[in-house]
Amino acid sequence: MINVAILLSTYNGDQFLKQQINSILEQSYTNWDLYIRDDSSSDNTVKIIEEYSIRYHNIHFIKDSYRKGACKSFLYLLENINSDYYMFCDQDDIWLPEKIQMSVKKIQQAEAANSNIPILVHTDLKVVDQELTEIYPSFWKYSKLKQQFLSKFNYLGVCNGVTGCTVIINNKAKEVSLPLKKEVPMHDYWIALKVAQMGKIIYINTPTILYRQHSKNEVGAKKTNNAYFILQLKKIKKTINNQLQMYQFLKEIEYGSLLKFYWYKITYTIIRNI
Structure with missing residues (x-):
């Protein structure tokens, strides 16, 4: 059976970590290994990791201080x-x-149809609150993410539609994503861009995660509606500066001209609101 490496980075996550690990232990697919690296937590996160790594042979604590x-x-x-x-x-x-x-199953089907290329598969998520009460059944609809466009490099460059915790990649995708030679906004965006540039991104419309929203979210879900876009216009100077910073990053991976960036930015903004 194909082995899957699950990569988990923790930081002061003791409040919800046991629930997350237990949900992995309850997976229908059993040939996986969970590798956990803690990023210098000051709470009980390390203790929890150590307890699980002792109890389960396929849970590994990657120690790095x-x-x-x-x-x-x-x-x-x-x-x-x-x-x-x-x-x-x-x-x-x-x-x-x-x-x-x-x-x-999805990534194996994709590899059968597209041999020897980088492949990334990702899924929708169900947005829930801290107590796991549903906020919205589809994160993609909640945030107006149009995946038929965001699977393409040019559109993905102006809007990251790939949520890292839903991703599975093959070794070809790993190869094109490493080594990391520059500062990048986030690991999922970087990997998705490299795969879109050199391989294939495939999406599954079904949610596979309860995407918990709470005060300590690193990124989190933001509802995208008319009020969101009006807010962006009100702080237009900051918005433009952020976009220019993003373009400089994209320029380093041969995205193209600033005119191209803004053309896709405007086009996708219109598409997103149709």
């Missing part, structure tokens, strides 16, 4: 773990029971 931040921590795990496929895991969500099985 340096603080890296979430992006570099996840990419450190990706670089130092070898497997058939790789999935990324946040410390505060709940994985639905068929998540791994569904993802493995």
Whole structure:
């Protein structure tokens, strides 16, 4: 059976970490290994990891004392773990029971149709609150993410539609994502861009995660509606500066001209609101 490496970076996550690990233990697909790297937590996170790594042979505590931040921590795990496929895991969500099985099946189908190229598969999420009460049944609809466009490099460059905790990638995708030679906004965005540029992104409309929203979210879900766009216009100077910073990053990976960037930015904004 194909082995899946689940990569989990933790930081002060003791409040929800046990629930997340338990949801992985309850997966229908069983041939996985969970690799956990802690990013210098000051709460009981390390104690929880140690307890699970002692109890379960396929849960591994990757000890590294340096603080890296979430992006570099996840990419450190990706670089130092070898497997058939790789999935990324946040410390505060709940994985639905068929998540791994569904993802493995989809990426194997994609590889059969597209041999020897980088492939990334990702899924929708169900947005829930701290107590797991549903806020919205589809994160993609909640945030107006049009995945038929965001699977393409040019559109993905102006809007990251890939949520790392839903991702599975193959070894070709790992190869094009490493080594990391520059500062990047986030590991999922970086990997998605490299795969879109050199391989294929495939999406599954079904939610596979309860995407928990709470006060300590690193990123989180933001409802995208008319009020959101009006707010962006009100702080237009900051918005433009952020976009120019993003363009400089994209320019380094040969995205194209600033005119092209704004053309796709405006086009996708219109598409997003149709």
